[in-house]
Amino acid sequence: MAFQQIKLYQTGTFVAGNRLLDPEQRSVQARTGRSNSLTSGHRACRGCGEALGARYVLDAAMRATDGNLVAVNSTGCLEVFSTPYPESSWQLPWLHSLFGNGPAVAAGVAAALRAQGREDIRVVGQAGDGGTVDIGFGTLSGMFERNDDVLFVCYDNEGYMNTGVQRSGATPPAATTANTKALGGTPGNVFGQGKSVPLIAMAHEIPYVATATVAELRDLEYKVEKAMTFRGARYLHVFVPCPLGWGAASADTVKLARLAKETGLFPVFEAEAGTVTEVSKIRRQVPVEDYLRPQKRFAHLFGDQPRPDVVARLQARADRNIARFGLLPEGDE
Amino acid sequence: MLRQVEGSQAVARAVTLCRPQVIAAYPISPQTHIVESLSDRVRTGELTSCEYLMVESEFGAMSACIGASGAGARTYTATSSQGLLFMAEALFNASGLGLPIVMTVANRAIGAPINIWNDHSDAMSMRDSGWIQLFAESNQEAVDLHVQAYRLAESLSVPVMVCMDGFVLTHAFEEVDLPSQEQVDAFVPPLVPQQLLDPADPVTIGAMVGPEAFAEVKYLMHVKQMAALDEIPVIAEDFLRAFGRASGGLLKPYRVEDAETVVVALGSVLGTVEEVVDAMRDDGLSVGALGITCFRPWPVAEVREALGRAKRVVVVEKAFAVGAGGIVGQNVRDATRNLPVDVYDVVAGLGGRPITRASLRRLLDDVVAARVDASRLHFLDLDVELVQRELERARHGARPGPHAENMLRDIGTVASGAYE
Incomplete structure (x- = not known):
């Protein structure tokens, strides 16, 4: 081969560029045998974190199962942008039913495969945060407590982006959305609401729960592959920035996902049978302001009437996560 | 084999004989005995190769059936009343996707006020959900309709709802002829799914469809239901040949040939209606009855044919469209359009109120004597x-x-x- 320009991906991190590694050490995304389960040509926005996350997750799951995979999808951006009539971006068997029933549909698929003696075929359910933490929560909890053989993946972009950016149970405090605007005395989403579904999943004592971000491909792929080594209910909560809904630059999706982790706002960890087993440490801690400033949904905190008090409350949330999950390396706390 | 058995047990046995591979159910009275019995049958091994999911809601039950059916399994669930409404969104989804799910509805009233007893408000509220709706008159027919339902659902790839009156049938002990496994196996061939989630041949099920083709996909649902109007009588004839018993079909006419007054009804009340018809015939009155076994699809031509010679049609129904009138009545009126017949909408038996022979006789005597106004909605035995x-x-x-x-x-x- 003649001269080839070597690109170093993820510059500015500790992660080595994939193309410099031996083929066996490369990420699934860097392998030529990648399944492209969610193939190109779909209609996600530029810089969509969910499209990135879904591709990472499904390609890793396809590799882990040798292609014996069925995906069930709840209603939402991922479903809409991937199947505009008459096109489909899915190169694996894929079923979409409703907004709130993805976990139950996935459980039904798994039950059918078990009844047919086809347990070699595995099932992944996927939804956004609305379809997971809000409207699909009942069916999700049911799937967890029955320990159905499903990996359910939540692509969390912290709001109802498909319907025009409204608040969900995963929207952080102070964030503006279409129904938590910067109006009135307490601009943005209120403090003291919302839920952590990874922690709720752990309370079901299911075999495996993990969180990840689209900034750390290898960590995400590792967790998908690990999840596929378990039988029973598994939950993966992936942090996926939304340039449209967050008012962020399309080029900043990976950067924001990394900052969410490095600030402590989004704790990255693994848990087995209800107990945290691994925590992804913060490498270079940054103040939450670094994460908030590039996003228009938090612009009201830094405008003509800055709200350092609100920023401090968000910093306190990050600090609480850091203390609770032990996110700083030993000796830094 | 003839056995004295509770309706729910008989239906559970019939479903077992149909070999469902996934059952997902959530308990609600009066459906409970059916799903409890099926749980027993899975646990004891009477029903093998079947996964029984105890889901967190009826919405979850129908959703699990959707997933299982999409993965090529024969599926079953049962519900009633509020449960049917809680799965409403999934009902429309199952029919839109064309999944051959079979469900028993143990018909029960809808609250408020909360009421666990029988009427048809639940099934009637889902009449436009794209499901085929069959109504059983007796426990024998409930058994037979379930066997026929699987064949119908899978031959057309449509979901089928078998309606049986809650408590009146589900909890009644009657003599029932339960078929053998060999008979049912011969009658219901293994499922060949129209669409399948298969890694070897991946398909996208449930894609978004815009204005370009939405009407066309919906039209196909209608086409299938129209095909069911042809298929249901064929299946009933096959059933008669295989099991030696007339059961199912679209309609159940009783002494209608020369009747001037015909009562139209669905479900278990037909037995009472037929007794009143006999008594009035004995008194020299020209009365008959028309049972509707298949309410969806609506057999408009067959109903028109059956009622073509009547002067008065009295629709006795256990549900009504609040603010509008009779539901079955509206359909009957549509079927008899431009015929010289008066159609009377009579709401009866709501929330478990018994429909007695005496009340029916009074009603029919009043109708025959022109003491009832056909332009108004009537409520049988209303405490005015x-x-x-x-x-x-x-x-x-x-x-x-x-x-x-x-x-x-x-x-x-x-x-x-x-x-x-």
Whole structure:
């Protein structure tokens, strides 16, 4: 081969560029045998974190199962942008039913495969945060407590982006959305609401729960592959920035996902049978302001009437996560 | 084999014989005995290669059936009343996707006021959901309709709802002829799914469809239901040949050939109606009955044919469209359009109120004697005084309170305030 320009991906991190590694050490995304389960040509926005996350997750799951995979999808951006009539971006068997029933549909698929003696075929359910933490929560909890053989993946972009950016149970405090605007005395989403579904999943004592971000491909792929080594209910909560809904630059999706982790706002960890087993440490801690400033949904905190008090409350949330999950390396706390 | 058995047990046995591979159910009275019995049958190994999911809701039950059916499994669930409404969104989804799910509906009233007894409000509220709706008159027919339902659902790839009156049938012990496994295996061939989630041949099921083709996909649902109007009688004839018993079909005419007055009804009340018909025939009156076994698809031509010689059609139905009138009645009126016939909408048996021979006889005598106005909606055995007293209270009180409690107190059966 003649001269080839070597690109170093993820510059500015500790992660080595994939193309410099031996083929066996490369990420699934860097392998030529990648399944492209969610193939190109779909209609996600530029810089969509969910499209990135879904591709990472499904390609890793396809590799882990040798292609014996069925995906069930709840209603939402991922479903809409991937199947505009008459096109489909899915190169694996894929079923979409409703907004709130993805976990139950996935459980039904798994039950059918078990009844047919086809347990070699595995099932992944996927939804956004609305379809997971809000409207699909009942069916999700049911799937967890029955320990159905499903990996359910939540692509969390912290709001109802498909319907025009409204608040969900995963929207952080102070964030503006279409129904938590910067109006009135307490601009943005209120403090003291919302839920952590990874922690709720752990309370079901299911075999495996993990969180990840689209900034750390290898960590995400590792967790998908690990999840596929378990039988029973598994939950993966992936942090996926939304340039449209967050008012962020399309080029900043990976950067924001990394900052969410490095600030402590989004704790990255693994848990087995209800107990945290691994925590992804913060490498270079940054103040939450670094994460908030590039996003228009938090612009009201830094405008003509800055709200350092609100920023401090968000910093306190990050600090609480850091203390609770032990996110700083030993000796830094 | 003839056995004295509870309706729910008989249906559970019939479903077992059809070899469902995934059952997902959530308990609700009066469906419970069916799904309890099926759980037993899976646990004891009477029903093998079947996964039984105890889901967190009816919405979850129908959703699990959707997933299982998409993965090529024969599926079953059962529900009633509020449960059917809770799965409403998934019902439309199952039919839109063309999944051959079979479900028993143990018909029960819908609250408020909460009421666990029988009427047809639940099934009627889902009449436009794209499901085929079959109504059983007896437990024998309930058994037979389930066997036929699987064949129908899978031959057309449509979901089928078998409706049987809650308590009246589900909890009644009757003699039932339960078929053998060999008979059912011969009648219901293994499922060949129209669409399948298969890694070897991946398909996208449930894609978004815009204005370009939405109407066309929906039209196909209608086409399938129209095909069912042809298929259902064929299946009933095959059933007669295989099992030696007439069961199912679209309609159940009873002494209608020369009848001037015909009662139209669905479900278990037909037995009572037929007895009243016999009594009136004995008195020299020209009366018949038409049972609707298949309500969806609506057999408009067959109903028109069956009622073509009647002068008066009395539709006795256990549900109504609040603010509009009869539901079956509207369909009957459509079927008899431009015929010289008066159609009477009579709401009866709501919330488990018995429909007695005496009441039916009074009603039919009044109709024959032209004492009933066909342009108005009628309620059989309505306690008019009770209603009027409550309307009076509502007119005069600043905060008259809940209707249900007021009316129960009025008739003396509510504890609250009874000892003031």
